[in-house]
Amino acid sequence: MIRLKALTKSYGDVTALDRLDLEVRPGELFAFLGPNGAGKSTTIRILNGITRLDSGEAFIGGVDITREPLRAKRLCGMVAQHNSLDGELTVAENLEIHGRLFGMGRKERKESAEEHLRYVEMEDRSGALAKTLSGGLRRRLMIARALVHRPRLLFLDEPTVGLDPAIRKRIWSLIKSINKEGVTVFLTTHYIEEAEFLADRVAFMNKGRLVESGAPQDVMDGLGRWAVDSFGDGGMATRFFAKRSDAADYILTLEGSGSVRRVNLEDAFLSLTGRRVS
Numbered sequence: 001m002i003r004l005k006a007l008t009k010s011y012g013d014v015t016a017l018d019r020l021d022l023e024v025r026p027g028e029l030f031a032f033l034g035p036n037g038a039g040k041s042t043t044i045r046i047l048n049g050i051t052r053l054d055s056g057e058a059f060i061g062g063v064d065i066t067r068e069p070l071r072a073k074r075l076c077g078m079v080a081q082h083n084s085l086d087g088e089l090t091v092a093e094n095l096e097i098h099g100r101l102f103g104m105g106r107k108e109r110k111e112s113a114e115e116h117l118r119y120v121e122m123e124d125r126s127g128a129l130a131k132t133l134s135g136g137l138r139r140r141l142m143i144a145r146a147l148v149h150r151p152r153l154l155f156l157d158e159p160t161v162g163l164d165p166a167i168r169k170r171i172w173s174l175i176k177s178i179n180k181e182g183v184t185v186f187l188t189t190h191y192i193e194e195a196e197f198l199a200d201r202v203a204f205m206n207k208g209r210l211v212e213s214g215a216p217q218d219v220m221d222g223l224g225r226w227a228v229d230s231f232g233d234g235g236m237a238t239r240f241f242a243k244r245s246d247a248a249d250y251i252l253t254l255e256g257s258g259s260v261r262r263v264n265l266e267d268a269f270l271s272l273t274g275r276r277v278s
């Protein structure tokens with residue numbers, strides 16, 4: 001669904017993307033992780049035709065985004081991180097305008113808008129002004145809007161940032177169900193547990209390059225299943241173990257205090273790059 005070959009982009013002296021190679025398979029729920037400045041937004045902006053690449057190649061669904069940008073754009077839906085709804089328009093009008101921008105006929109866009117409003121369980125809000133919606137409802141409306149032209153690939157940039165945990169879980173189940181319907185999902189997030197829960201595959205970006213990709217469990221298994229955090233004179237340290245019993249034995253040898261927990265993706269990223277994702 002996405003194929004990037006040696007994708008490169010610089011802003012003056014800053015190399016945002018450094019010969020990035022990446023593939024996302026059709027139907028995958030893919031999470032793109034990395035600390036601020038790693039190059040995630042630049043990648044998404046290039047794929048959505050907002051920023052031009054310097055060199056390299058980018059294909060969406062086999063379409064070269066440089067040669068046929070409009071055809072590539074029609075295959076994509078985009079949910080930006082910040083509220084991009086028109087607050088002075090109603091919920092239904094926000095969807096209607098999106099359908100028009102994508103050149104859909106009146107009947108087709110009305111049907112799709114109604115269908116997707118039902119899909120995000122907001123059919124009773126269609127007449128409300130977008131500015132009156134809560135944060136969770138706004139996010140759901142943005143997701144519905146991104147689906148109106150029936151894209152095959154959905155970009156979600158930090159889809160649950162700033163939402164409380166219960167609402168976040170609801171958005172997660174919505175994302176899963178969109179993906180089950182066959183839409184490929186490309187997700188960026190700072191919430192490691194979001195990537196662990198949702199993604200079939202994660203990729204770690206650091207300094208414009210891909211440092212690792214794989215199924216979340218496989219990436220974590222590279223370290224072991226268990227971690228011991230210990231606190232001593234030298235500050236905090238973490239060691240990893242394949243077996244829980246080995247982790248427990250290790251704690252007994254510590255002079256200071258320590259605790260056992262499951263390994264997470266943050267551990268994997270930190271051990272690969274020396275930096276934290278979140």
Ligand code: ADP
Nearest residue numbers: 011014016034035036037038039040041042043
């Ligand atoms: P991320 O989304 O992973 O936080 P970005 O793609 O936003 O990373 O940024 C990658 C690098 O490119 C950073 O060093 C950032 O400062 C730089 N950068 C991004 N956009 C611009 C811009 N419009 N002008 C100058 N530098 C930029």
